Amino acid sequence: MGEVHDRIVITNDTKFLGFVREFTSRMIRQSSLSREDENKIILAVDEAVANIIEHAYENQREGTIDVECQADAQKFVVTIRDSGQQFAPEGVEAPNIEGHVKAKKKKGLGIYLMRLIMDEVRYTFREGIQNELVLVKYIGGKPKTPQA
Amino acid sequence: MAEFHIQTKKLNNNIVFIAVQGFLDAHTFEEMEKTINDLFDGGTYRLVVDLSKLDYISSAGAGVFIGAIGTAQENDGNIVLMKPSPNVKEVFDLLGLSQIFPFANDVDGAAKLFA
Numbered sequence: 318m319g320e321v322h323d324r325i326v327i328t329n330d331t332k333f334l335g336f337v338r339e340f341t342s343r344m345i346r347q348s349s350l351s352r353e354d355e356n357k358i359i360l361a362v363d364e365a366v367a368n369i370i371e372h373a374y375e376n377q378r379e380g381t382i383d384v385e386c387q388a389d390a391q392k393f394v395v396t397i398r399d400s401g402q403q404f405a406p407e408g409v410e411a412p413n414i415e416g417h418v419k420a421k422k423k424k425g426l427g428i429y430l431m432r433l434i435m436d437e438v439r440y441t442f443r444e445g446i447q448n449e450l451v452l453v454k455y456i457g458g459k460p461k462t463p464q465a
Numbered sequence: 466m467a468e469f470h471i472q473t474k475k476l477n478n479n480i481v482f483i484a485v486q487g488f489l490d491a492h493t494f495e496e497m498e499k500t501i502n503d504l505f506d507g508g509t510y511r512l513v514v515d516l517s518k519l520d521y522i523s524s525a526g527a528g529v530f531i532g533a534i535g536t537a538q539e540n541d542g543n544i545v546l547m548k549p550s551p552n553v554k555e556v557f558d559l560l561g562l563s564q565i566f567p568f569a570n571d572v573d574g575a576a577k578l579f580a
Contacts, residue, residue, distance in 0.1 A: 334492050
């Protein structure tokens with residue numbers, strides 16, 4: 318890919334979320350992404366990593382989370398890898414926010430935000446090896462699928 | 466990195482003003498939750514939350530207010546959000562919360578919403 322490429326590795330502790338946000342911010346600022354998108358993409362990455370910290374490593378087992386950012390003129394790609402247990406965002410339905418308020422439900426909004434903000438959210442799970450979550454934001458809008 | 470701070474101040478009419486500063490995320494939301502729960506336990510359900518110095522909020526942070534507004538309203542109170550920064554307001558907008566929470570520009574405006 319090219320122009321922008323870096324990665325960080327954190328342990329699965331929410332105290333490192335600020336570090337992840339700072340890293341993502343730095344990568345966004347080095348890319349061609351609009352500054353208007355910065356807060357939202359930082360949020361999407363924060364939600365993804367927070368979700369892994371909460372769900373992937375059972376019984377507070379220590380693990381690592383690898384966050385890699387790559388960008389070129391067309392897209393900004395964040396790849397997040399962990400070796401915890403499977404948690405597939407595909408199975409999570411979009412929330413009814415009024416229902417959330419009524420039920421006093423505090424959680425379950427992170428994946429919705431991730432999908433809302435990013436153009437693509439892809440998840441690959443290989444048991445016992447690695448989970449990989451890829452978040453893509455196209456610069457200047459999502460390209461149209463070529464017609465056959 | 467800015468730390469997370471919460472300051473509370475009692476106002477008239479059983480209203481408590483809560484100033485929140487820094488980053489409200491999956492690491493800090495429990496402190497916010499405890500502050501609100503302690504106020505509820507003490508019988509205070511009218512809360513004005515000043516978000517002007519809050520740099521960032523994630524769904525974990527917003528979830529504290531989502532989980533609490535129902536209890537406040539059931540007890541003749543409410544949670545009025547004051548002056549969110551553009552980044553924080555953007556998250557409330559994305560979640561569709563801007564239609565659910567009352568917003569105010571200052572303490573007087575917030576207090577009128579409890580009248």
